[in-house]
Amino acid sequence: MASKNFNVKFCVLLPIVLLITIVLWALPVSAFGIDALTVTQQRVIALFAFAALMWIFEIIPNWATSVLVIVLSLLTVSNKGLGFLCNPEYGQLVNYKDLMAAFADPVVMLFLGGFVLAIMAEQYGLDVTMARALLSLFGTKPKMVLLGFLTVIAIFSMFMSNTATAAMMLAFLVPVLSKLPAGDKGKIGLALSIPVAANLGGIGTPIGTPPNATAVKFLTEAGYDVSFMQWSIRMIPYVIIMILLAWVVLQFLFPFKSEKIVLEIPENKRKKDWKTTVVWVTFIGTILLWATESITKINSNVVALIPLAVFTCTGLFGKNEIKEINWTVLWLVAGGFALGTCLQGTGLAKVLIQAIPFGTMPVVVVLIVAGLVCYFLSNFISNSATAALLIPILIVVAEGMADPAAGNNAQFVAVGGTYAMITFIAVCASIAMLFPISTPPNAIAASTGMVETKDMAKVGLVVGVIGFILGYFWLTKIFPFA
Numbered sequence: 001m002a003s004k005n006f007n008v009k010f011c012v013l014l015p016i017v018l019l020i021t022i023v024l025w026a027l028p029v030s031a032f033g034i035d036a037l038t039v040t041q042q043r044v045i046a047l048f049a050f051a052a053l054m055w056i057f058e059i060i061p062n063w064a065t066s067v068l069v070i071v072l073s074l075l076t077v078s079n080k081g082l083g084f085l086c087n088p089e090y091g092q093l094v095n096y097k098d099l100m101a102a103f104a105d106p107v108v109m110l111f112l113g114g115f116v117l118a119i120m121a122e123q124y125g126l127d128v129t130m131a132r133a134l135l136s137l138f139g140t141k142p143k144m145v146l147l148g149f150l151t152v153i154a155i156f157s158m159f160m161s162n163t164a165t166a167a168m169m170l171a172f173l174v175p176v177l178s179k180l181p182a183g184d185k186g187k188i189g190l191a192l193s194i195p196v197a198a199n200l201g202g203i204g205t206p207i208g209t210p211p212n213a214t215a216v217k218f219l220t221e222a223g224y225d226v227s228f229m230q231w232s233i234r235m236i237p238y239v240i241i242m243i244l245l246a247w248v249v250l251q252f253l254f255p256f257k258s259e260k261i262v263l264e265i266p267e268n269k270r271k272k273d274w275k276t277t278v279v280w281v282t283f284i285g286t287i288l289l290w291a292t293e294s295i296t297k298i299n300s301n302v303v304a305l306i307p308l309a310v311f312t313c314t315g316l317f318g319k320n321e322i323k324e325i326n327w328t329v330l331w332l333v334a335g336g337f338a339l340g341t342c343l344q345g346t347g348l349a350k351v352l353i354q355a356i357p358f359g360t361m362p363v364v365v366v367l368i369v370a371g372l373v374c375y376f377l378s379n380f381i382s383n384s385a386t387a388a389l390l391i392p393i394l395i396v397v398a399e400g401m402a403d404p405a406a407g408n409n410a411q412f413v414a415v416g417g418t419y420a421m422i423t424f425i426a427v428c429a430s431i432a433m434l435f436p437i438s439t440p441p442n443a444i445a446a447s448t449g450m451v452e453t454k455d456m457a458k459v460g461l462v463v464g465v466i467g468f469i470l471g472y473f474w475l476t477k478i479f480p481f482a
Helices: 002-026 039-057 062-076 096-104 106-123 126-138 142-157 162-179 186-204 210-221 228-253 274-291 305-313 327-345 348-355 363-378 383-402 409-414 417-430 440-446 453-478
Strands: none
Touching: 002 039, 039 062, 039 327, 039 348, 039 383, 062 096, 062 327, 062 383, 096 106, 096 327, 106 126, 106 162, 106 210, 106 274, 106 305, 106 327, 126 142, 126 162, 126 274, 142 162, 142 186, 142 228, 162 186, 162 440, 186 228, 186 417, 186 440, 186 453, 210 327, 210 383, 210 417, 228 274, 228 417, 228 453, 274 305, 327 348, 327 383, 348 383, 363 383, 363 417, 363 453, 383 409, 383 417, 417 453, 440 453
16 A cells, blocks of 8 residues: 555656646746746746645655755755756745744754753653543543543643644543443543543644744834734633533534543652742743743844753753654745745745735735635645745735735734734635544544544534634634734
8 A cells, every 4th residue: 555655656657747847947937927026936836836845745745855955956946056947037036044944943952942841751751640630530430531631732732843732632531441331432422532632722822833834024123013922911811611512512423421531640750859830930930931032122033042951951852852843844834934935035925925916916815815825725735834835925915915006005003914814824724624634633533543534523613613603703803913
């Protein structure tokens, strides 16, 4: 089977992707119907198509596609690329330093800090200690245990990788699932609580999931100030509402027969020493600094590097721990940032704004269609890749609609403007959870053998529809960004 998939990807899909990319690259500029389009900008369009198709088909790992896109951009549209291609006569070129900076973008550093905290929390038992303390609050009634899992997973996913959170909570849940009667549908609900809560919880903070980081990055570049606290204050209430609604949905679709569930979470037996104290203090201190950015004036991206500095200087974070960092996610996000840099640096963004009549399009239609496209794609490809692909384009759309000269400017401002559109796209990427392939937490839940794809799709569709509708009204009507 693996061999067959390999043959299809490299013998069928890859030639198709390359053919489309070459055609877009080689067509006469006039074929695009955009008067001001330059050759360099045409190459960026071809690179976008290449990235999109490679991410969708996953011919090579998504992070590898991102690295390849950055290298191709450096070679073909930067001011230090191939001489015969990177000639100023072909159009405005991108500063090569800006493209390379995608690997160390402040938002990438924010995520790096989050990964470091998560690794140390796991290594020193903070995760187990917190999970044990939090889950003990919910008692032994099945519906309350379900709420407990949803709540704890959501909280952890705001600050840790949702994949790591799902894997950890599955370890606690498997013994419980094995003790429930075979005919108890509540087992399915408990198993599905893992991906549902992990996917929803990540929406709560800028470091919760890569689409959030991508949204923050491009909003900041567009001139909007998005602090850690500002994001969290708006999105955590949304997460709370969605978790409660998911709790109701899971109980309704998969009612419990058992009257009691006993969780057996092992105590953290690691010896408490100065190292554990350092990890606890640094963990709590970092969260507090993120939450008080408006008071301390320390940017959240800068705060993210504090735990890395503390842990490396104290010898707690060494070469073995560095290997545990999820570099693939960081590189995937960096590829999306590089595409955005190409879009802006070559002037393609400005050309598209002027060429496409965004000012005459109904605002509601643009938001809903963009959200649906993001939701659809995220069910089949990485939500990180989807956000990296769509958000740079939609920033251009938003700028066009935000132009005071645009016919629908007042309507766009009334629904929250650029903030609402880009944040909504990030939400749509996170609520896509129809299939086992949609997100790593979904795959982890499917690995229990207790969840059929139809059950996952049923819950994913209901939660997705509710999340989409609530997300739209939450960000445009109920709690828009000022």
